Amino acid sequence: MGIPLDELLQAIPLEQLLIQTVNGIVTGMILALVASGLTLIFGIMDVVNFAHGELFMLGAYVGVITLAATGNFWVALIVATLTIALLGAAIHVTTLRPLLGRDPLTTILATFGISLVLQNYALWQFGPVARKIQEPFTGHFTLFYLDYPWYRLVIALLSAAIIGALWLFLKFGTYGIWIRATTQDRVMAQAMGIPVPSVLTVVFAIGAGMAAASGVLFGPLVGVNHAMGLDWVLKAFIVVVVGGMGNLGGSIAASIFIGLLESYASLWVSPAQAVIFSFVVLILTLLFRPTGLFVPTPK
Amino acid sequence: MSARRVVVVYWTAFSVILALLIVAPLVLPEFWRRFLTEILIWGLLAMSSDILIGYAGMVSFGHSAFFGLGMYGAAAALLLVKPPDLWLAILYGLIAAAGVAAFVAYFATRLRDIYFAITTLIFSQIFYVIIFTWTEVTGGENGLTFSRPALAIPGLFSVPFTSETLHWFVLAVVTASYLALRRITQSPFGMVLQSIRENEARTRAIGYPIERYKIGAVMLSGLFAGLAGVLYAIQNRFAAPDFVFFLISGEVIIFNVIGGIGTLVGPIVGAAFFLLLREGFSRFFTEYYLIPVGLIFIAMVIFMPQGLLGFMRRWLNQ
Secondary structure: OOOOHHHHHHOOOHHHHHHHHHHHHHHHHHHHHHHHHHHHHHHHHOOOOOOHHHHHHHHHHHHHHHHHHHOOHHHHHHHHHHHHHHHHHHHHHHHHHHHOOOOHHHHHHHHHHHHHHHHHHHHHHHOOOOEOOOOOOOOEEEEOOEEEEHHHHHHHHHHHHHHHHHHHHHHHOHHHHHHHHHHHOHHHHHHOOOOHHHHHHHHHHHHHHHHHHHHHHHHHHOOEOOOHHHHHHHHHHHHHHHHOOOOHHHHHHHHHHHHHHHHHHOOOOOHHHHHHHHHHHHHHHHHHOOOOOOOOOOO | OOHHHHHHHHHHHHHHHHHHHHHHHHHOOHHHHHHHHHHHHHHHHHHHHHHHHHHHOOOOOOHHHHHHHHHHHHHHHHHHOOOOEHHHHHHHHHHHHHHHHHHHHHHHOOOOHHHHHHHHHHHHHHHHHHHHHOHHHHOHHHOEEOOOOEEEEOOOEEEOOOHHHHHHHHHHHHHHHHHHHHHHHHOHHHHHHHHHHHOHHHHHHHOOOHHHHHHHHHHHHHHHHHHHHHHHHHHHOEEOHHHOOHHHHHHHHHHHHHHOOOOOHHHHHHHHHHHHHHHHHHHHHHHHHHHHHHHHHHHHHHHOOOHHHHHHHHHHHO
16 A cells, blocks of 8 residues: 555556456457346346356357367357257246246346256256367467457457347347337237237347357356356346446446456456456445446436 | 234244254254254344345345354454453454445445345455455455354353253344344334335335335344354354355345245244255255255245245145
8 A cells, every 4th residue: 555656557567558458348348248138138027137147157068068069169159159048048938937927036036046056057067177168269469569369359349249239139120129119018018919928038048148159259268167157147237237227238338347447457456356346336336326327317 | 813812822832842942952963953053043044134035025135245244253253352252252243244234234225126136246245255355364265263162151150062052052042033033023113114115105205214224124134144144153163255155145045935035934944944955955966956956946936935934824724
């Protein structure tokens, strides 16, 4: 303590700051992909999906298996997304559909149960040793004398592309319009002939698929293990509260904000402690703007 | 049944169960004696969370923080003050838990329903990260170990705990807490909490300062959770960051749902049921016991939302 600010800043070279900026945006984009699935499910279905991190983790595992079988990363990405989307649909039909119309809090309990089951299933099936996903390409480019892997930039762009596709789908696709109608007024949507229960199942499946895709994309950066979902679901919850629940744009902005914040913070403290900075942001948000940082102030 | 008969039946059942629990350690083998004491401690933790879930309608995912800070508070008293003193451990544990509870209550009660659940979860993670990374003070991942204090009343007597006297001590604390919580839930304060659960807007319109009641409820709940943490620390002679991790809060909610929320006794029944299930399943599934337990939990959320106790009550009334 007691170190003047300019001395602290001098201790960190500019290029490192730049690297951390890029890193922060990359993790922010992955986080945005996880959180937008979570916020989609919450905003449309009033379901807080505790099992979202486990879907992320299982997606990464399906990616590991498919990659081992086919040797192609992109095939693995698509197979994992589709498999977990199907699993999501199955989970929705078996456990969440019976809870339709009950207190939203019961869905937290049910999805918490699902997350326990899935996490322990993964531990049982794949063991505690972390698996590795090979990056699809290993090229580097030079960023201020330092090598920076291309793959990280590709992740950020792909995440942005997937989120963009989701937005277009919600805006212009027939099913997307049904989904938005269901969000606005479930009863009226039903009366207009929209198959509300299957719309909800599709939403859950899309969210699950997005979680799985981010799991596969993120897999090469860290090991894949059964507990990796916990970290992400917590971060995604922070993002969703900071960005405003059920607000897609807010979640993306908050993801990048949190990603940048944590990567700058890890210049000074260990990554495990960098989380505390996001916690502080959360507390400040709750204090001054409880509806979310990126939402217009309610009148 | 007339109101009078209900009262008679209630106190008879209460005395019978209490008597059974007092006699139990004398007849049970060591393993089950310990097991029963543990059920009582987890039951106290679950009961404290029932104040929020069952009475105020707030699902807290942050009870592990209160429980864990109770443990670490007791650890601080037992490690820093020589010779270790039981009552000082309880006092330190309660102060630590109350401090955390005040912090969490102040921020989290600004939000409702799901938002409250998520915020309490994140707050408990804050304390987890702090305890996990502050190795010099908290022992980090390894936690702290200490010796058990003697059962003593200053100036009167001082004997080391045996597993029987530990059980009776825990039983006395849990029973006293149960009676206190039961009284509180039937007091005007408890009534206001229930009316907040039923209709927050109307309760506010009547003129109750809802925020103050909610903060009070979270702090009360946190205090009893901290007490459970102190008891657990004394029983097991260690404090570990695993107990601050939010999975513990999740288990506490499972106890509540299994046993029946809003009944105070239900959560204890739920804790007993869960721990027995875990004991039974872990013989076949080893550490993967959470797979069958999780499936049972999901089934109960869907098909038996009133829990074991509520189910039994309905079945008895038929």
